[in-house]
Amino acid sequence: MKTLAEIRQKYQKKLDFLDLELLIAHIIKKPREFVLAHPEYELDKFKIENLKLKIARRAKHEPIAYILGHKEFFGLEFRVDENTLIPRPETELLIEEVLQEFQDTRYNPEYSGQNTKIIDVGTGSGNIIVSLAKNLESKKIKFVGIDISEKALRIAKQNAKKNKVDKKIKFLKGSLLEPFKKYSLLTTHYSLLILANLPYLSKKIYSSTPVDVKKYEPKSALISGTDGLNHYKKLFKQIKKIYVSCFMLNVTCFVEISPEQKPRIQKLIKIQFPEAKIEFKKDLAGKWRLLVIKL
Ligand SMILES: C[S@@+](CC[C@H](N)C(=O)[O-])C[C@H]1O[C@@H](n2cnc3c(N)ncnc32)[C@H](O)[C@@H]1O
Structure with missing residues (x-):
């Protein structure tokens, strides 16, 4: 003793x-x-x-969250393991901004009478979509989480159950928005929110991450080509296709970024969505962390 x-x-x-x-x-x-x-x-x-x-x-150097098997995010507890990225506090900004958006009558089914769908692309442990399902009680909202990793999806489903929102969320396996390839599924009366905290580290930034991250967290959840933008470039192309094929679809995207990517992403959006209204938001550390695109 x-x-x-x-x-x-x-x-x-x-x-x-x-x-x-x-x-x-x-x-x-x-x-x-x-x-x-x-x-x-x-x-x-x-x-x-x-x-x-x-x-x-x-x-x-194994991260404490993997040893304990869980991590707190937005006041909720999430199971994590070596197949899921450990939710980061800066991602709470995305949740706060989406919740704020629901003050806007466009997305509030009670006011607009429209159906709203929220799709979380690259759901990982499910921290984003579970936190939103928990905080948005409206029954008319449809929640979807997509990930390319079957193992991550298994954890996301457990987290939905653990937080008692498993009946509200549909989890789909696939690359980016491919599970919605039949874009007609999204037509007409949906207001669509697309949320993405996809891999966004450039090779250079990834190489300077702490050993805890490099040695233990899934590389496939962190790195995205040389400039860190491979995933977002593909995602924006898919969103454009959805948007042009769905008449009157109301689309807003919330995208977490690496601070130094701001000017390059700004250019990308100008080319892909010249009419869109875009806004960048800083995290609590004062770094550019979130991009909001309104189509
Ligand atoms: C940066 S992690 C974010 C996880 C979680 N959303 C969060 O906020 O902590 C990125 C996630 O995207 C997934 N991912 C990577 N490539 C993908 C793709 N092409 N399509 C869908 N998901 C992908 C990874 O498996 C990983 O779970």
């Missing part, structure tokens, strides 16, 4: 203080505050062995 105080003393040089607290809290199944408030609490040898294994994983 060892007390929390003894354990902390032993490992505090090996591990970041917060990480150590989170691992202990996870093992003893108590909140983090308990770990802080009860230095006298004792761990049996099985728990100590378990803790040692987890400390060793963290010491090899």
Whole structure:
């Protein structure tokens, strides 16, 4: 048996203080505050062995979210594993902006009488679409999550269930908007919101990411060709096809970007959607993070 105080003393040089607290809290199944408030609490040898294994994983740079198996995002808990990107706090900006959009009567079914569909392209753990389904209670909204990775989709479905919105969301496997290849599916009375936090790192930026990211998070969720824009270039072409083939379709896109991509994306949009109204938004760190396109 060892007390929390003894354990902390032993490992505090090996591990970041917060990480150590989170691992202990996870093992003893108590909140983090308990770990802080009860230095006298004792761990049996099985728990100590378990803790040692987890400390060793963290010491090899495995992200804490993968070790714990979950990550908090927009006040909800999401299961994550090596097949899903760990949701980032900056992505909460996208959720906030979409929720704000629903103040606009165009998208509020109660006011407009129109059906609204929200499609999350590159859904990963499902953090975006689940958070929205949870925060938008209107029954008329249809929620769809798409990912190319079957394994990520499996986790996304679990997260929808865990957060009690599995009946509201349809998950589809495929590349970008391909599952909607029969674009006629989208015609007439839909207001369409397309959300995308697709891979957007250039090769150069990816090479400078921390070892935790490079060694453990799926490369296929992060990198997108030399300039980081391969996915978005293809997506914009698909959106254009949808838009021109669906008369009167109301389309708004929310796209997370890497800050340095702003001028290049601006040019791309001007070519692809010359009539569109576009706006860039900064994240809490003051970096350009979100692009909103209104067609
Ligand atoms: C940057 S991660 C974002 C995950 C999640 N939306 C989030 O906010 O944390 C990008 C996701 O896009 C998926 N993806 C990559 N290429 C794709 C494609 N061509 N079509 C659909 N999804 C794709 C990856 O599997 C990954 O889950």
